[in-house]
Amino acid sequence: MPVPFNDMTRKYLRYADEIDSVAKRVLSSGRYTLGSENDSLEAELASYYNATAVATVGSGTDALFLTLIALGVGVGDEVITVANTCTPTIAAIRLTGANPVFVDVDSERLTMNPEDIERCVTEKTKVILPVHLYGTPANMEKIIVVAKKHGLLVIEDCAQSFGATIAGRHVGLWGDVGCVSFYPTKNLGGFGDGGAVFSDNQALVEKVRQLRMYGEIHRYESITEGTNSRMDELQAGFVRWGLLHIDEWNKTRSDIAQTYIKSIHNALVQLPVDLDTESHRAWHLFVVRVSDRTAFTRHLEENCIGYAIHYPKLVYDQPAYEFLRVDSEHLPVSTSSVGTVVSLPLYPELTEEEVYKVIEAVNSYGK
Ligand SMILES: Cc1ncc(COP(=O)(O)O)c(C=O)c1O
Structure with a gap:
């Protein structure tokens, strides 16, 4: 499935x-x-x-x-x-x-x-x-x-x-x-x-x-x-009604993210970095970075793993906002990271079996 x-x-x-x-x-x-x-x-x-x-x-x-x-x-x-x-x-x-x-954005977060x-x-x-x-x-x-x-x-x-x-x-x-x-x-x-x-x-x-x-x-x-x-x-x-459940949903998101972090071991896939102990993520998306996104997403597709790209282009690279374009040398991290990001499945209703399917697929990439 x-x-x-x-x-x-x-x-x-x-x-x-x-x-x-x-x-x-x-x-x-x-x-x-x-x-x-x-x-x-x-x-x-x-x-x-x-x-x-x-x-x-x-x-x-x-x-x-x-x-x-x-x-x-x-x-x-x-x-x-x-x-x-x-x-x-x-x-x-x-x-x-x-x-x-x-x-520009910071290269870790x-x-x-x-x-x-x-x-x-x-x-x-x-x-x-x-x-x-x-x-x-x-x-x-x-x-x-x-x-x-x-x-x-x-x-x-x-x-x-x-x-x-x-x-x-x-x-x-x-x-x-x-x-x-x-x-x-x-x-x-x-x-x-x-x-x-x-x-x-x-x-x-x-x-x-x-x-x-x-x-x-x-x-x-x-x-x-x-x-x-x-x-x-x-x-x-x-x-x-959601507010009654949000802490439990966010906890599940965080547990899934921690499982990904502990179990994904692939030198071709960069995981989200640890934050300082004072900051807590809401884990809306689990975004990894890869140098060859086409090959990685093809591999996910072959393994029937859904994914999304957040976002495929910087906003000023979209037709409506071209007039806002700035020289890419001013935004080296934004420019170099945009082609590398891939979001993996992360939502409270994901099953344990599905989480391990994602891990297996990511770990077998490039092997
Ligand atoms: C970073 C960010 N800002 C603003 C919005 C706008 O929210 P909405 O879709 O509710 O208008 C979104 C939602 O997609 C978002 O991801």
């Missing part, structure tokens, strides 16, 4: 009774957007993060976009970020009219390299936006030092890192604000789209709440120009 890279039906089938009862509760409530499920989810997320306030929104992209707008980022401003991220990080910045400025930030700071820079890619915390201790030195805001893209911590504190609370996604494949995924903004800055979260609902302070009274980015009640209900 093939090992699928991911299979969302397994989660539903495993918990069908619980999920169906959430759906029934919400559908029979008569309230389908921004109601009591969203209110409760905001309170429960705030308590989980130990954050002052949370605003739910329509997606992780909107969490970033509305946060940037709420912080006053607009046309001509510069936002320092990374090029090896998922497209929506860059889409959210561009939708405000601001320009992303790319710094593949997250923002704090040493490269100052090279890119100009008088137009407003924000530093690190991405906790694959669930790996970026080096926030150093990033916030640079941000403070230059008076810059820090927005953390936590779409892939629900549950990741540094020194016991959740990522997203190291900077000014954290943005998460509840896209189905995420660690805390719903069964549709959703996102949230969390922060100790209550006023900022209030502003996002206005922006997500036509800029209204109360019904039919817009005090700012907003949009519609309401999270629906069904998704809020599903994510509330």
Whole structure:
């Protein structure tokens, strides 16, 4: 039997009774957007993060976009970020009219390299936006030092890192604000789209709440120009239910990752590196690096192992963002790593037998 890279039906089938009862509760409530499920989810997320306030929104992209707008980022401003991220990080910045400025990533974590930030700071820079890619915390201790030195805001893209911590504190609370996604494949995924903004800055979260609902302070009274980015009640209900399981799911992800690390022995395959003891990954993805990706993925296919590439190109190498391209010599690690990354199956419903099939296939590569 093939090992699928991911299979969302397994989660539903495993918990069908619980999920169906959430759906029934919400559908029979008569309230389908921004109601009591969203209110409760905001309170429960705030308590989980130990954050002052949370605003739910329509997606992780909107969490970033509305946060940037709420912080006053607009046309001509510069936002320092990374090029090896998922497209929506860059889409959210561009939708405000601001320009992303790319710094390199560190060769071990593949997250923002704090040493490269100052090279890119100009008088137009407003924000530093690190991405906790694959669930790996970026080096926030150093990033916030640079941000403070230059008076810059820090927005953390936590779409892939629900549950990741540094020194016991959740990522997203190291900077000014954290943005998460509840896209189905995420660690805390719903069964549709959703996102949230969390922060100790209550006023900022209030502003996002206005922006997500036509800029209204109360019904039919817009005090700012907003949009519609309401999270629906069904998704809020599903994510509330997921919050009851998230620690157990993240633990299973971590156990599978540790089994891969202990059991994969192949000099042609580079495993994710150990972090300092203070940082804990959320293990959203298990990403290995290989020099001949075509040969490696062919081998996985021959052994019926699903895989994915996160991501095949740096964002500025995609047609829509070519105008942002920078000279590759400025981003040596981003440029050299992008052709080497391969994500192996990693989700809580993976069976032990499947985990060992993946290990066997990876170990036999090149032999
Ligand atoms: C790093 C990163 N940022 C932002 C997003 C956007 O989230 P969403 O798909 O919920 O809009 C994603 C999700 O795919 C992501 O992986």
